[in-house]
Amino acid sequence: MKEKNIGKTKIVGYSLAILSFVWAFLSFFLSKYSGLSNLNFILITVILVIATILSFMIDLKNSEINDLREDIKNNIVGLLSSYDRLAKFESDERYNKIFEKFVNFEKQVIGVQTYSYSLSSSSFKNKIKIEYQNGYTEENHDINAIIQSYYSFQKTDLKIVDKSLKKLIIFSDSSRAQEYFLSKISQVKNHSFIPKEEHLALLSIVEENLTKHLDISLEDDLYNVIGVKRPSSKKRLGIAKAILSFEFFQISTAYSFGYSGNSKDKDDRRYLTYIVESYTGEKKLYLIVYRIENSKNQNEVSDLEEHILFSFKNFLNNNNLIEKRLNISDQSEWGLDSIAKKIRSNF
Incomplete structure (x- = not known):
């Protein structure tokens, strides 16, 4: 579920980036023929750029979270594997001690x-x-x-x-x-x-x-x-x-x-x-x-x-x-x- 959310964030970020690029390209032509002032075009462009930057920052943070989650998962797997080895070692030691007593007896x-x-x-x-x-x-x-x-x-x-x-x-x-x-x-x-x-x-x-x-x-x-x-x-x-x-x-x-x-x-x-x-x-x-x-x-x-x-x-x-x-x-x-x-x- 969290990986799906990360994927959605990436889609939004890429969409905002494309939209910002298209808006910046068109704003030059639209400013001459529309009723909006240059200040409005600049404001909208700045908002889109800031939104794009924030989106990529969120995407970067989500990637770090995802990497951290993978590290935790691998560490848990390693920990469980170590526990299994430790449990086997303790079991073997227990058997060996009993066997040693039996051999001595x-x-x-x-x-x-x-x-x-x-x-x-x-x-x-x-x-x-x-x-x-x-x-x-x-x-x-x-x-x-x-x-x-x-x-x-x-x-x-x-x-x-x-x-x-x-x-x-x-x-x-x-x-x-x-x-x-x-x-x-x-x-x-x-x-x-x-x-x-x-x-x-x-x-x-x-x-x-x-x-x-x-x-x-x-x-x-x-x-x-x-x-x-x-x-x-x-x-x-x-x-x-x-x-x-x-x-x-x-x-x-x-x-x-x-x-x-x-x-x-x-x-x-x-x-x-x-x-x-x-x-x-x-x-x-x-x-x-x-x-x-x-x-x-x-x-x-x-x-x-x-x-x-x-x-x-x-x-x-x-x-x-x-x-x-x-x-x-x-x-x-x-x-x-x-x-x-x-x-x-x-x-």
């Missing part, structure tokens, strides 16, 4: 990271986007972070794996899971199938669940029989597998995996993830990095992870850092594993 834990993630879908694919938010690492340890990464999965593959895992976990029927796994690995051997990161993530999830529920080692019992080495990925897949296991296969909000790199210093590392969602719909994944003795068996590892996760949840709750757990009050009450236990208990 749990001696096996060497670091905690927070990631946000989002899901998107197209006609044939589902995509996961992961972004790093904050984290804390114990002194004298190196923990890499995924600043930002994308993972795409064919919907048909997700559907096949989902049905296979449900039959395996709920009904102890491994036929579909083994068929999917063996077919993909055989194709790799015959060079008819070059697995991408998305395929390796799905194969790894199927392998982990076959190993867990059939109590076999696929490294020895299947890979050697087929005569092919385990495919490796240049891209880190642990966090993506955690999100897949929860979002697409409904196995659990918690997921764990081991170190698969080439650094001997990290051979004793394991990673434990926990997924929550805020009331605004933002999904977060906490990555807990901890050390474990190689001599521990799988039951001891599971007990340790259960203890770490329970302790971590308490730290989040006690410091009001957890808003919503995706309607899951406790991991043990949800997921395919718990569903399977309930079904079997009824037989």
Whole structure:
């Protein structure tokens, strides 16, 4: 509305300027033939000139006001941006202090990271986007972070794996899971199938669940029989597998995996993830990095992870850092594993 008024002032100013110029030009001729005296013509001309000057002065002042308004607007935008950065900094500091306390409390834990993630879908694919938010690492340890990464999965593959895992976990029927796994690995051997990161993530999830529920080692019992080495990925897949296991296969909000790199210093590392969602719909994944003795068996590892996760949840709750757990009050009450236990208990 104010910009419209400034525009009107400019129009008036320009009109007065043109009118003054025309009047000054015509006054010379009109003074000879009209009844007005030269004094009247001069008076009218002076009034028009003064009005024109005042109009331009008002226009200049309005331009200054408009520039000042733009400066104020830009300063407000900058102030809000600074406030957002300050709020994020304070939030990160708060998380980091809590994470530091947790790491000092749990001696096996060497670091905690927070990631946000989002899901998107197209006609044939589902995509996961992961972004790093904050984290804390114990002194004298190196923990890499995924600043930002994308993972795409064919919907048909997700559907096949989902049905296979449900039959395996709920009904102890491994036929579909083994068929999917063996077919993909055989194709790799015959060079008819070059697995991408998305395929390796799905194969790894199927392998982990076959190993867990059939109590076999696929490294020895299947890979050697087929005569092919385990495919490796240049891209880190642990966090993506955690999100897949929860979002697409409904196995659990918690997921764990081991170190698969080439650094001997990290051979004793394991990673434990926990997924929550805020009331605004933002999904977060906490990555807990901890050390474990190689001599521990799988039951001891599971007990340790259960203890770490329970302790971590308490730290989040006690410091009001957890808003919503995706309607899951406790991991043990949800997921395919718990569903399977309930079904079997009824037989």
